[in-house]
Amino acid sequence: MAKKKSLFQEFTKGILVENPVLRLVLGTCPTLAVSTSVESALGMGVAASIVLVCSNIAIAALKKVIPQKVRIPAYIVIIASFVTIVQMLVKAFVPQIDAQLGVYLPLIVVNCIILGRAEAFACKNSVAASAVDGLGMGVGFTAALLLMGAVRELLGTGAIAGLQIIPASVSPMLIFILPPGGFFVFGLLMACANKLADKKGLSKAELKGCEACPMAASCSLRGEVENKDKKDKKEADDK
Incomplete structure (x- = not known):
């Protein structure tokens, strides 16, 4: 019988061992689309993390009353409810983030990271463990977005969050804020994450079956x- 992980292990696994973006390659579409700047990357990461934690808690609490045959539609309804709340809050308090994220904010509803954690973890574990799992995966997702956003914004504009880092006399490499640059940075960070995991002797991250x-x-x-x-x-x- 497999040894049960502690809550701390459940939290930390999502940061590197099973990072949803850099190790499991989930949520690639929003990752590439919104990581053109640190601001938009942080906005998407925080919004997705809130939805992930809340939906994990709700699904874990309701797992015994949700019929097996309709669990996927039920999960989507639960996730969509939290996404609607988050979107309303973002529009009310940080409208500039809502404008930057555009359609990708409501599309959190079908984000494979959130649906995947609901199906693979939340519906099989306690509320506490599911909350910690959601928080860890959310932090890992946000960290990956911030890394990509920082690299792409720095190389593409010479600044990070409005702070000029590279001298104005140096021409920025605009390709990094375009889709090809996003794929390049994504692949580079994936390679670094896997190399770091290999050095630490971590097992290969994969989705089984x-x-x-x-x-x-x-x-x-x-x-x-x-x-x-x-x-x-x-x-x-x-x-």
């Missing part, structure tokens, strides 16, 4: 994937 896929319940390939996983495990045991 269909357990973390929010659409697994209705996927026609689920049986094939699970059979392949069992076959691979049997071959590994035989060796």
